[in-house]
Amino acid sequence: MDPVAHYPRLSGYVLEHRRDVWLSAACVGVVVLLQIAAPVVIRHTIDGLSDGTLGRTGLARDLALFLGLTLAGAALSLGMRTLPLRLSHRVEFALRRDVFAHLATLDAAFFREVRTGDLMTRMASDIAMVRDYIGQGLLQGLRSIAVCVFAFGAMAVTSLHLTLVMACLFPPMILVFSLLIAVIRRRHEAVQEQYAGISNYCQESFAGIRTVRGFAIEPLREAGFAGLSRELIRRNISLGFVQNPLWPLFALWFGIGVLALLVVGGRMIVEGRLTLGELIQFQQYLLFMQWPMLAIGWTASLLQRGRASWRRIEELLARTPAIADGPGTDSALAKVDGDIEFRDVTVRGGGRALLDRVTLRIPRGATVAVTGPTGSGKTLLVSLLPRLLDPTEGEVRIGGRDVRAYPLAALRGAFGVAPQEPVLFSDTLAGNLTFGLDLPTRDAALWASDLAQLHDDAIALPQQYETFIGERGVTLSGGQRQRTAIGRALARRPAYLVLDDVLAAVDTQTEAAILDKLKPVLAACTAVIVSHRTSTLRHADLIVVIEDGRITATGTHDELTARPGYYRDLVRMQELEAELEAPA
Template identity: 35%
Template sequence: MKENHSIKPSTNPELSGQIAHSFALLRPHFVKYRLWVAGGILALIGVDLCQLLIPRVIKSSIDGIERGAGGQSALFQWGVVIVVLAFGVAVFRYFWRNLILGFSRFMERDLRDQLFSHLMTLDRPFFQRRSTGELMALATNDLASVQLALGMGLISLVDAVIMTAAVLSFMAYINPELTLIALSPLPFLAALTKILSTRLHKRFSTVQETFSGITEMARSTINAMRLVKIYTREKDQTERFDRLGRTYIKHAMMVATIQGLLFPISGLVANISLLLVVIVGGRMAINGTITIGDFVAFISYLFMLVWPMMAIGWVANLFQRGVTSLARIQEILDERPSFEVGGPGLVPTVSVSLIELRSLDFVYPGQASAVLQGINLDFSSGLFGLLGPTGSGKSTLCHLLARLYPVPAGSVFVNGQDVNQLDLAWYRQSVAYAPQEPFLFSDTIAANISFGRPEATADDIQSVARAVGIDDEIRQFTQGYASRIGEKGVKLSGGQRQRISLARALLTKAPVLIIDDGLSAIDAGTEQQVLAAIMEYARSAIVIMASHRLAQLAGAKEVAVLEGGMITGVGSHHHLLAQNVYYQTIYHKQAGCSAKGKSHGA
């Protein structure tokens, strides 16, 4: 199993450009929740205003005491004012936390929905490039980083800006010279924060990519648990997972090192400012340049400035994480499906009755050699077979007929119309597909069968289940059709999974049914019943069945033989048996095996 499942790191060196691109993604959500954001910011301003007034009250009370004008009643009044302001801080803080943090949660939900909806538009080539673990990490860990940046990060940034501007104004009002002295260490903090933030961005990007690898490793190992145990690779898989975990911790510790520098340095700069104010401001108070009340108020305001100064490091950390994660999400949202066209395709008023392939060639994305070459076939109502050795192109042809990959213009026609000009959704709704390795959801049997037709009744579901010979087996489960079958149908045998997949396809009543070796795990005793159901379906639909077993293709109108991606023969059983070498070889091998099996049985 691969250990490198990471998304490629961002190649955009300009962080400002990345932030602008990310904000374009967030702008519609800010507009949607503008009242929440505005209300939260107003509540935050209310908190800051109340906090800023408290030192002024303290200054007035101290100056009053110094002048001898502060009696018991005056002190009581000042105390009441401070209590009222403190209560206001608590009330406004409650509202900003609910509004801003609520906004960040709504934003997280909407971005997750947007990401999931976009993934639904992408096609098979994309999912062959991206692992499930990567996408799961984006929808969980990365979105959590974005939510934190838009929640506490946003509120801390706004709070730091408002509080800094207001505090500096009050400090400058008391004494401009002392204010400049207090701010003298800040340029050092700004320069260091810029350097460390750039490094944090790069390191955190690596952390997120490593987390994607861990997620994919865990997912693939759990899904393949039976295989792991059969080959006794538990120790090996555990060691691989441990190596990924150690790599993750290594990069996470690098991030923690940078974070560990940001906070202490911010605090150190704040305390240096405090030291300068105590030394210079104390002398001013002694010399009478400022009053004792001014000095106490100035110290109080400087303490208020300590948080914004320390918040620079914390906010930079949150926003770097958020921007990095948002860029990874944006990378997926920038992906476009292979089938994207300039506008909506044509939607025919009649169902599919004829599919024509004309000199069809196909090369998988990223590969040089063609998998299919010069394919010419016609499919109309009835059963058509596809026969060939492994790697001959049968499954690829089935994928193209199901429109899982784009095809060249002028190579596939539906009812005489180029398939590329038809609406993709309309065509896919016209096709039912039963693969060799069916995917079943961790849901009930009924839900799995009705996946392609959710409105189907219980009678409809049971009818197709009887047709493929699995109704009796389903009823043996404790809860019958309501039984949950586990992820990928782990509670079922291979033949049962294939028959449920085929029942799902038959239930759709689509005019085109493609069976890609979808009967390979079905036992011989059930096979004839299943084939009878397929032949009945083929009376009014196009059925294309790829198989290695000639017995399954015995009722086909025509069989196409594929070898090396090319058609080497097309015709009936008798025609191919007389003309096609590969067909003759397969026929004699399977006929011989059948005869030997019967003789042993006798």
């Protein structure tokens, strides 16, 4: 009963600790042999006392030997139990580390496809199940194999006839056992899927608690959660319905075995073919087999659940990232520098071109602003720079090289990105500002905060920069979250800065102050700023207008304002809005 033989990847994790595997096997073998030897001493003692051949000295010797075997077995049993558990926790650590690292390499499309709750269940519950699969599965599996081999060998030596009688009881037990474990595996997978559904439901509900309360739908969400919980209970009961009979069935098997032993063995004693000591020795072996054989039911259930969980984990590990270093990557390129160039770039999705034959050159050190209607492809365009996605056709080049030639770590390390929807982490404000730094310092947090016009807000917080801002920055306003995202991007002092509509949630006065602070920073890097506000766009060296995935206009603020088109309409509309909002 090898719990990992059919899973090469999992076997690799286990074999990294082959010393513990061999020590576990050795401990199990020695413990079983010591336990096999003890009934031999019992038989010798009983038969010796029965026929009067065992004196006081011999009895004392037998008792001392039995005590020594028992104490040695108990001492080695500690190692037999400790080693597999230590092994399983080491494998759990390595597996959890590698799954997390692998997930971090996968692209955004994967995370849009897979529910967060399902990932959390696989990272927590499924990996814990695999840990038990290895630890308890290895321990009980090795023990059951050793007991079956050694105990049946000893039973055959004691009485071959009785051993054959016991062997006749195995086929029906194995048949029932095989049918049950197949059903257990399927039902456990259904339980894990339901756990994933509940995790995802909770994650969405708590992350969107403001929306839930804003729509006053707490009772509706509670009812939905209750429905998911009832379904989980139903699936667990369904699993228990086929899992729980394993123990009673094995207990029944042993009861029938003891009855057969007494009937057949008693007749053999009467006929003089078996001594009382041999019958008791045989019974001791049968009782010795009881727990390991009973544990087979529990172990088989554990193995089936572990295998189901491992398949769910292996599904994650089998996913390959769409964006990765490839054959064309030059690992020697540690520095990213030079002009940015889009050459006939097309990005397709959903059966249509989201970006269509985009050609654009951004000189090193320039500030380029990108604008256009909602859904026109602005975010898609800037996502191509740090390779958050790759173009379907065409090339994105930096410094005359295709961005795919740069190692991902070097390419992304050259960029500071403030996304359109800022994601903050459950950390302090300072921790979020210095999130992208290898060596975060308070000075870096203060510098970035000052540039993002966040310092006054930070000072007003209960613990200033050490204030814990909650999951996704829930304690901050929308404008504060965006400014924190700007500060985080700036703290890296990147060679290339991407600001994706991050000033939309701040007022015009704060926007002006941020832009004024950014002037020396923008002068020292290449910046791409996505915005709908002409007050932001006008400061750029070049403005690019994108409509329906195509570049329809480029130029400075004055040049585009003088031409009919989207940009001039945008300027006039915002000037009109400013006039309407101005005090009379």
